[in-house]
Amino acid sequence: MYEKWLAYRALALEEGRQSTLAQIRRAFKKDVIPPLRQMTIHEITRHHLLEAVGRIESAGRCRWPRRFAPSSGSCSDMPM
Structure with a gap:
């Protein structure tokens, strides 16, 4: 599934x-595939x-996950 999604995003x-x-x-x-494998x-x-988004953000690897966070600042309120 990841490979198909990445090919589409690419x-x-x-x-x-x-x-x-x-x-x-x-x-x-580094942060998503290993724990979900x-x-x-x-x-x-x-x-x-x-949890995966949190690991990416806390490691400071990139900023793109922040685009999906709600304005309230609580990830638990984020629609999926």
Whole structure:
């Protein structure tokens, strides 16, 4: 599923070391895929995804997850 989504996003994003596409690849490789690897897509919950976003943000890897945070500042209020 990730590979299909990334291929779709890559159509609109530029290649390059500091590009958003490169940041997405690095973040998924380090913070998203490892803890979810053994789960099926049906087992992954909102909580799992919010934890992954939190790991990306706390590591300061990139800023793109902030676009999805609600204005209230509480990720628990974020629609999924």
